[in-house]
Amino acid sequence: MLAEKYADKIAKIRSKYPDLRSTVMPLLYIAQEEYGGLDESSLREVAELCDLDPTEVKTIAGFYTMYWENDEKGYKKGKYWLQVCTDLPCALRGADQFFEQLLDHLGVEDGGTTEDGMFTVEHVMCLAACDKAPMLQCNFHFLENLDMEKMKAKIEEWRAEAKERENG
Amino acid sequence: MPDKVEFVTIFIDGEAYQVPKGANLVDVAKFYADNDIPVFCYHPKMSPVGMCRMCLVELGNSVDRQTNDIKYNADGKPEVMWFPKLQTACTTTVTHGMAVRTDTPKVTDARDDVIEFILTSHPLDCPICDKGGECPLQNLTMRHGAGVSRFDFDNKLHLDKHVPLGELIYLDRERCIQCARCTRFCDEVVGDPVLGFHERGRSLQIVTLSDPPFDTYFSGNTTDICPVGALTTADFRFGARPWELNEVPSLDPYGPEGANISLSTRLDRDSGGVTIIKRVMPRQNEYVNEIWISDKTRFGHHHSRAENRLSKPMVRREDGTLETVSWNEALNTIAEVLKKSAGSVGAVAGPMVSNEDLWELRQLVELTGGSKLGIWPATMTGAEAVAQVGVGTGTNFKDMGKGTTIVVVASDLEEEAPIWFLRTKQARDRGAKLMLLTARPTKLDKYAACILRHHHGETLNAVNNLIGAVLSSDGFTFEESRAEGFDTVKKAKYKGDEAGYDEAAKMITGAENVVVLVGHEGLTLAQHGDVMQSAANLLILTGHVGKPNNGLIPVWPGANTQGALDLGFSAEATADALSQSVVIVAGADPVGTDPAAKAFIASADFVIALSMFDTATTAIAKVILPRQSVPERDGTFTNGERRVQRFYTAQGLIGDTRPDWKVFSQLSNLIDPAVKVRLSAAAVMAEITKNVPRYAEMSYKNLARMEKQFPDVGGDDLYYGGTAYGNHGGLGVQWPVDAEAAGKKLTLKAVKSEKTAKRKGLVAVPVRRLYDRSPEFSASQMMHQRIPSAYAQLSRKDAEKLKVVEGDDITLVFGDGKVRVTAKVDGSTPEGVVLVPVNLTDNPVPTAPMAVEVEK
Amino acid sequence: MSIFKGLGTVVKHLLEDPVTISYPEVERPVRERFKGKHALKRYDNGLEKCIGCALCAAACPADAIWVEAAENTDEERYSPGERYAKTYEINMLRCIFCGYCEDACPTEAIVLEHEYRLSFTDRRDSIYTKEMLIDAPPDGVPETPQKVEPGAFDRAIPDMENPK
DSSP states (O other), rough: OHHHOOOOOOOOHHHHSGGGGGGGHHHHHHHHHHTSSHHHHHHHHHHHHTTTTTTHHHHHHHHTSSSSSSHHSSSSOSSEEEEESSSHHHTTHHHHHHHHHHHHHOOOOTTTTTTOOOOOEESSSSOOOOGGGEEETTTEEOOOOHHHHHHHHHHHHHHHHHHHHHOO | SSOOOOOOEETTTEEEEEETTTHHHHHHHHHHHOOOOOSSSOOTTTTOOOOOOOTEEEEEOBBBBTOOOBBBTTTSSSSEEOOOOOOGGOOOOOOOEEEOOSSSSSHHHHHHHHHHHTTTTOOOOOGOOOOTSOOOOHHHHHOOOSOOSSGGGGGGGOSSOEEEHHHHHEEEEETTOOHHHHHIIIIIIIIOOEEEEESSSOEEEEOSSSSSSSSOOOHHHHHHHOSSSSSSSSTTTOOOOOOGGGEEEEESSTTOOEEEEEEEEEEEEEEEEEEEEEEEEEEEETTBTTTTHHHHHHHHGGGGOOOOOSSEEEEOTSSSOOOEOHHHHHHHHHHHHHHHSTTTTEEEEOOOOOOHHHHHHHHHHHHTTOOOEEESSTTOOOHHHHHHHBBOOOOOOOGGGGGEEEEEEOOOOOHHHHHHHHHHOOOOOOOOEEEEEOOSOOOOOOOOSSOOOOTTTOOHHHHHHHHHHHHHHHTTOOOOEEEEOOHHHHHHHHOOOOHHHHHHHHHHTOSSSEEEEOOOOTOOOHHHHHHHHHHHHHHHHEEEEESTTEEEEOOOSSSHHHHHHHHOOBTTTTTHHSSSSSSEEESSHHHHHHHOOOHHTOSSSSSEEEEEOOOOOHHHHHHHOOOGGGGSOOOOEOOOTEEEEEEEOSOOOOOSSOOOOHHHHHHHHHHHHTTTOOSSHOOOOOOHHHGGGGGGTTTTTTTTTTOOOOOOOOOSSSHHHHHHHHSSSOOOOOOOOOSTTTOOOOEEOOOOOOOOOOOOSEEEEEOSSSSSOOOHHHHGGGGGGSSSOOOEEHHHHHHHHHHHOOTTTEEETTTTEEEEEEEOOOSOOOTTTTEETTTTTSSSSOOSEEEEEEEE | HHHHHHHHHHHHHHSOOOOSOOOTTTTOOOOOTTTOOOOEOOTTTOOOOEEEEEHHHHHHHHHEEEEEEEEEOOSBBBSSEEEEEEEEEEEEETTOOOHHHHHHHHTTTTOOOOOOOOSSSGGGGGGGGGGHOOOEEEEEEEEBBBBOOOSSSSSSSSOOOOOO
């Protein structure tokens, strides 16, 4: 349960906003991180924390692309959620080829998750870092001025990191 | 309408019109200029959003900025500065000198294009769509649609077609044009945000995640305002095509609000070729229900065709067996008994008995020398208080807003009178203040500006203390010429210093209008009478009587309780009436709904039951006469605001039934041949108008009178107000109360506060739920999942003491009655109280609060 | 002289084939576009074309058609899509064989065919029910209702050609 596990975090968020309703978006992030995506039960949990109808929470989760809804996609989000911008300015700097190569490298389709559940790759609209293209956003952190060499190294790094966490 | 409306001049297609300043352009164009600006997302009952872009018009301004006058050119036409681009009319409010063009090629081209875009992904379902024939999109496509689409047919988006949003409403995802009327209705009008938009752009779809899905008492209304066939009811699914239906004006038979409905009828092969109700639609009456009805009203009509309807008169023979007999035999049997009764005749009438029936019943009882006329359920009283200070004629919740205080006393308005709940909530949204004098939290709590919580049964003290606080508030003056008995109030010495009451008093004395809605939760009949009187005192003292939007509204238990009181029936007489030797029970089931009634009726030798269904009362009756349901006959009901309204014959007869007034009239004639048999309900009403002064104006002709209403719905342009029906059955007439008569002195009768006894043990408090198991409602199969199972609600503390947890089966023991229910434990229930919903259990539960023991 | 002329005509006609035919042993073929008794058509898979939309009843100038609709399920499917005609009746005494129903039908389910022998001895027999109107399913295809794969027939109106 989020309420117990993240009591401090939730209290901090609540102190920032005038009413419970306003806390819905940060709480959705917490739920998404905790459960690897949002599903009906996590939406209901957040609804209860924000004193909203679950329907309202669902509409918010559906409106924004930063939320991953397992029910809608049909599968869970990977641990590393790679969102590659392929809009025109990025594409001019080779982001579309980069994206294709990344998909090939990980062996997934656009929007798909790797079989080991590690990576989800999808293309997105502008992330406001055109000057540093090709770039991507991984779990809301930017990786900029990428090429495939750098990317491969990064992927290995993440894999090792995950393994370490599993063992430790 | 507010008193002072400033009118401004605007020009629509070159013609000048005087219209109220600040009104919405779409409304104004329709109401004043008869110019239908096409809309999809705009609805006159909701705030505009400008989502569909269908209402594009050319806007301009003809006002000279220096002088603020309209500039005219040489030939008397206004000189207009047109905006370069088109504007949405629905998000425009009219201002002085505004000019609008709605029929230029630029405008029609834009609208044609909007339609073309909407149709790019609308399925070609019209032949099988329930909306086909009364579909705004269909109508506007006929007007604006291109003959040929420039888009590829294969590009149409194919989505789920038959998505149940709960078991009452179906969603067709393909058909949705994303106007957001349904989501806004739930959010804005009802306050249950249980429908929402998910995703964006072309993948946008309607979702619900509430439990049960689409959890609101008003879900059916979304199908009326949906401008396409995306939302349809399960009830009417493929029932008929709209053009085949015959609309008959009728009334909601359940609630005290008197919601106006239109019954869509058609011949039906399965029902043996008789005319039946295919669906129930709202009928516009801006004074009563605007264009909304609850789901109970909409889907409850199946009881009128239930298979277990009684269809023939029956007489109980010596050996106890029932025998089907002819009407002649049944009536003769009754007449013989009544002749010999020597005046020991009582009558009890239920909540669905029309004014005409009640009048003839009274004539019959009086003819035999009897005088005991009771109502059922006998839980509420206060005819006198209503006659003095009931809400003023012309009262309309729609006009309540800033400056109005609405006080709800001892009632869970959402469950007991959903339309009043809706309208109260909306009045509050417009700025009215809501004050609650209730014993437990209800859905209204979140809208209330002031909640005066008290224990169940102590409502009288709460009202009295409020009077005390009003008397001691600054600047309180009372015009003694208005009413007599002010000294009794002063002598009563009400407490005026309870915490929170001075604030509440200010909300009442400072308000322009005050309406008090009084229910009976937690009150005995006598207590309820006192509360009504005390509430009346409060209104008289503060002068909130005798004018529109001021006064008392009782939340009666039934559709025609007010009518019964007006015609001489009363709850106080019920016990007496039931204990006469001959008892006539019309449209009620006292034995099956109250354990106390059994004891009273036990002394009766001969019970005559008029009923639609087999009940515990018909089980002890000597003669059973089949009643007609409301749609099968005509008559009138009087609602809680004292508005007498007509309903008309809609459905073919089921079985060999007669209207009650006819039965009583024929019986009177059998007893005394000098009494003429009335030939129609209208003739009975004519008789009432002659004999009951308050009903002098209530001839059928007057009740059927109409006036133009705003907004103008129900015309051919279905896109404006949805498929709500225009009113062709009349708006009804309210009878004026004493307070409205100039110079008539009112009477203040102070009611002494009760000593609050130390509370011992648990008290069972009956509560009303909207969806219950009464045979008049539970015959609708589709509603079964929504009707709660028999339960009793306990506070956490009491549950702990009794070692009961949520979901346990418990037995409630009161007196010699017993019921088995499921325990519900929650924080909202006050301590020491067991909330027991009526009409949910197999065995009757008490209809007034009484001591109860809980056994596991 | 003229008598021989008359006899000549008689002899000529004696030798000609008769104009009349011996009905009902022999039947004269009707014209291609003759409008006779209605038939409710089926698709090749045996499903009924009629979707119970009642547009034929709406178009009927003589008010001869009565339709009541009900809902299909994949367990019991009568026609493609959600809706089928539960009751379909034509009162042949009222029908004026104008063919408007045929024109109104969005699925080409109702067709006025060449059967013209409509006679009855009781007025009530003039009402032709759905069973009397509907064509038999093609050989080797089951009667309706059929049990079908879920989701196979979710569209009532057949795919239309893009009107060029």
